[in-house]
Structures are given as structure tokens and as C-alpha cells.
Amino acid sequence: MTKRFTSLAVVTLAAALPAFEAASAQDVTLRAVSAFPTGSTFQLPFKKFIDEVNAAGDGSVTITYVGGPEAIPSLEVANAVSSGVVDIAVVPTSFYTAELPGAAMIKLATTTMPEQRENGCFELLDTLHQEGMNTKYLGRTGDHVQFHLYLNKKIEEPDLSGLNLRVAATYQALFGELGANMVNTPPGDVYSALERGTVDGYGWPSIGIFDLGWDAHTSYRVDPGFYIVDVNFLANLDTWNNLTDEQKALLEGKMIDIETGEQENAQLVEKELARQEAAGIEAITFDGEAGDLWEKTAQDAAIAEIAEADPQAVESLRGCLIPGE
Structure with missing residues (x-):
């Protein structure tokens, strides 16, 4: 069962942020947060993802970056996306092991994300996150970084x-x-x-x-x-299910682009x-x-x-x- 927030910081943020926004039946604005400080090494691929989605989405999908740990404490980010306080988050499994202990298996991977998409592992990880934490597993950065x-x-x-x-x-x-x-x-x-x-x-x-x-x-x-390293890109599952197929394809495609770039991490x-x-x-x-x-x-x-x-x-x-x- 997904754990809910009691943190004052998160409650305050939830009250300040508008709910999942739809400018029309098709256009959506998604709120995003990072467990890592803005501008730090492990936040930068997330920034690139947001920028590329916003550029390619042409208004159909707009991601608004709420901030890093100053917006939501790092250890509460996973619960924030699980409960819908935010729509998308980037967070390592070490910050949500208590909620989803099986996800810690990711750190043992000797296969890369492109390989996991080919061998069926991605689908298993996605199902684990959907059933155990009410999140859509978009993908991960960190290949070749130990x-x-x-x-x-x-x-x-x-x-x-x-x-x-x-x-x-x-x-x-x-x-x-x-x-x-x-x-x-x-x-x-x-x-x-x-x-x-x-x-x-x-x-x-x-x-x-x-x-x-x-x-x-x-x-x-x-x-x-x-x-x-596993820096996971997660979307709230209810938010994900409300997106159109085209919007989902945009997010998935840009995630794969980010993962492809990660193969240069060596x-x-x-x-x-x-x-x-x-x-x-x-x-x-x-x-x-x-x-x-x-x-x-x-x-x-x-x-x-x-x-x-x-x-x-x-x-x-x-x-x-x-x-x-």
C-alpha cells in the first residue's frame, strides 16, 4: 500500500500547487521534482528530459519544474509522486526502499537500460512500480556509473x-x-x-x-x-493513465533518448x-x-x-x- 504524507513541507507544497492541469482536453501541465539539488550531476539528465519534452511537446505536454530538495525533502520525493503531490519525479531506489524493497535489485544490474528494454526486464520493473507504488516507471539514468x-x-x-x-x-x-x-x-x-x-x-x-x-x-x-547508480524517472500512475497515447509516446521517446546518451557515461x-x-x-x-x-x-x-x-x-x-x- 502506498504511504501517504504527513510532512508539513509537502502538505504546504501540495496546497500551493495547482492540481494536474489540462488547458484543453489534450494539453496537460505536469509538475516535476528532483531528489537531487538543481544543477547537480544527477539532476542534469532530468533537466534535459524536461527541456526536450517541453520543446517537442508544442504545448500538448508541458513539464513545470518545481525544484529539488528545497521544494520536497529528498527522502519524501518518492511518496510525493506516488501520492500525486507531483506528477513526475527523479529519485534513486535507495530513497524508497521501505516502500518498494524489490526495486533495490536495480543496483545489481550488469545489463544496461537499452538491454533491459530488449530482454523484458523493463516491463517487470514497470509492473513492480505500478503495483507496489502507484507509479509508472519511465526509465533510469546511471548506466556505467558505479x-x-x-x-x-x-x-x-x-x-x-x-x-x-x-x-x-x-x-x-x-x-x-x-x-x-x-x-x-x-x-x-x-x-x-x-x-x-x-x-x-x-x-x-x-x-x-x-x-x-x-x-x-x-x-x-x-x-x-x-x-x-539508479536514478529513476517515475510518473504518478493516475496522471499517466490520464494522458493520451501521443503524450505517453512523447515522454517514453524522450526517456529512451536520455538513456541512449547515458551510454557515454564511461x-x-x-x-x-x-x-x-x-x-x-x-x-x-x-x-x-x-x-x-x-x-x-x-x-x-x-x-x-x-x-x-x-x-x-x-x-x-x-x-x-x-x-x-
């Missing part, structure tokens, strides 16, 4: 005992399995936590730490990376890692048995955690997300 552990203390092996690490739902099971002391801190508070020494490190993708200024208090990055990651090196962030590389342990623990810890909450999702999605494992 997560890393970033530290201000050097380690020699995959043993995180004694380290205080800022965690998110994405990698909490992994860090916990390797002995870390886990600290739950909103992204906006991580800089001060690093500055004060409250945490010794954090998990984050290979791109984006410079957006947040965290590089100033980061000395090491652990390789290899683990999981993939070059973006290469540039970002070079920038980290130039900033003095040293790579700690686990190879051989240590590397095998690091990667196996990441996979096993995630599967076990998801299976406990939604074994059916693991069974149905495993083959198309991580074929040949």
Missing part, C-alpha cells in the same frame, strides 16, 4: 572494522557485513560530518563528489566499484576519476583474493537483504538484471 567507498583513512584490505561510515540504503548491508560502524546522515550534513571527523568516509558514485565539496575531506577511493567516469587523482584522492585497489572478497560480499549482502524483504522480486529480476552471474 559506487565507491571514499575514506580519509587508509585501509589495506576489505575490513571496515572501527570505521565510522556514512551509509545509505544502497550499500548499508555491504558496509555492515564488513564490520563498519554505520552513521545515518542526510547528504546535506555529510560535509560537516567529514569536517568534524564524525565519519571516516562514505559511499558515493564515481561522479558527483565535487558537486558537494566532499573532495576537500576525502583522501582515498576504494576500487573496484560496486553496484550501479568517458565521463574516466574524466572524473582523473579529476579525483589531480585533487589528491588516492586509489586503494583491492585485487586478487581481496578484490574477489570485496565484490562477492557486495553481491551476496545485497541479495540477502533484498530477498528477506521481497524474495519474489529477487527471483523474477535476477535473470534479466544480472544474467550469467
